[in-house]
Amino acid sequence: MTDYVKIFDTTLRDGEQSPGFALTSPQKVERAHQLARLGVDVIEAGFPAASPDDFAAVERIAREVRGPVIAGLARAVAADIDQCWEAIKDAQRPRIHTFLSSSDIHLEAQFNLKREQAKTRALEMVRHARGYTPDVEFSPMDATRSDWSYVCEVLEAVIxxxxxxxxxxxxxxxxxxxxxGMMITYIREHVGNIENATLSVHCHNDLGLAVANSLAAIRAGARQIECCVNGIGERAGNAALEELVMALTVRRDHHRVKHGINLDELVPASELLQQFTGIAVQPNKAIVGLNAFAHESGIHQDGMLKDARTYEIMSAAAIGAEGTRLVLGKHSGRHALRRRLEELGLLLTQDELNHAFAGFKSLADYKKEVTDEDLVLIAENGRRAADGVFDAIGHVYR
Ligand SMILES: [Zn+2]
Structure with missing residues (x-):
């Protein structure tokens, strides 16, 4: 089995169809160029049958964006597949991605189909798509709530x-x-022709497990992961691309697979999406959140100043972020205060620093984050306090 995992980005399809994340066509095209720079293997550009706008955006991306495979999504319906092909046919490497549910709850409650009928339709529609392109992906929707042996039957038929x-x-x-992971292993063991296809997974984050599930699938042999930048997507979102990629990178010793992502484009990709949608990621979001490389507590700051490896497992610069932030707040120590003051050109004697530190701590009790402007005043007050004119907080001695 190959040790290369393909990264399939569905930010423009699954991500874009979630509430509040709609993008205009020009934004979608710009994003697709960004995804190509990021080095994703497949861009799912949209769902051409969903609307004329979607069709136009997919068509433009297929014509303009070079490098990754350009996939369009289509229901397992001939007219959808025809339309999908029309939209992607000018791509350098077009892919039709078609899907049909495999769970009884979907088949019975939503589609009114028997298992046998669904399987026949799936294989007929895959055959129809193959009439257009040799690159066809099939997804059994809701596979994880389906009978595993039925999923295997469907997979064998569509392959x-x-x-x-x-x-x-x-x-x-x-x-x-x-x-x-056990389901992926079961599929590899029970689908006779599985070696003729790439095994992929598409995980949602309703229980906060999308990345963990994707990694478990990779360990069991999945070699394509569907994911979204910033983890956007239907409901609680999809597996977050940047989290997956950094888990594979930082713990390469554990996962032992390669990927083709250009790490220094991770933060720019995240920022462009936040800018386009107007929705910021939470500050404590892994990898790309504002606090992902910020340290406030004294013990951590002290360690970071001595050697960044003490409290960081990856470098901010490597993923295109500005760098580690030592945030000065009430948990910070004297060491970090001195370093920041020096960076601002404020060189204090030990006595002045001791007074300034007292002033800093008392201000930090009132303010969440002490700014550079605050520090200039704190240093000045520290100097005066050392001279016996003021106390450290700036009160004049009487
Ligand atoms: Zn999805």
Missing amino acids: DAGATTVNIADTCGFAQPDEF
Whole structure:
């Protein structure tokens, strides 16, 4: 088995279809160029049958963006697949991605189909898509809430019909990591022709497990991961691309697979999406949050100033972020205060620093973050306090 994991980005399809994350066509095209710079293997550019606007954006991306495979999503319906092909046919490497549910709850309650009928439709539609392009992906929707043996039957049939990627969708974010890994192993053991297709997964984050489930799937042999920048997507979102990629990178010793992502584009990719959607990621978001490389507590700051490896497992610069931030707040220590004052050109004697530190601590009790402007005043007051004119907080001695 290859040790290369393909990164399939669906920010423009699954991500874009979530509330508040709609993008205009020009924004989608710019994002697709950004994703190509990021080095994703596949861009799912949209769902051409969903609206004329979606069709136009997918068509433009297919014509303009070079490098990654450009995929369009289509229901397992001939007219959708025809339209999808129309939109992506000018791509350097076009892919039709079609899907049909495999769970009884979806088949019975939503589509009124029997398992046998659904399987026949899936393989017929894969065959139809293969009439257009040799690169066809099939997803059993809601696979993780389906009978595993039925999922295997469907996969064997669609691979026989020409599917080159099969994508196990945890559509409702229901799976647990160890169980999902077992499902992938089961599929590899029970689908006779599985070696003829790339095994992919698509995980949702309803229980906060999308990245963990994706990593468990990789360990069990999945070699394509569907994910979104900043973890956006339906409901609680999809697996976050930057988290997955950094887990594979930082813990390469553990996962032992490669990927093709240009790490220094991770933060620019995240920032462009936040700018386009107007929705910022939470400050404590892994990898790309404002606090991901910020340290406030004295012990951590002291360690960071001595050697960044003490409290950081990856470098901010490597992923295109500005760098570590030592935030001065009430938990910070004298060492960090001195370093910041020096950076601002404020060189204090030990006595002045001691007074300034007292002033800093008392201000930090009132302010969440002490700014550079505050520090200039704190240093000045420290000097005066050392001269016996003021106390450290700036009160005049009487
Ligand atoms: Zn999805």
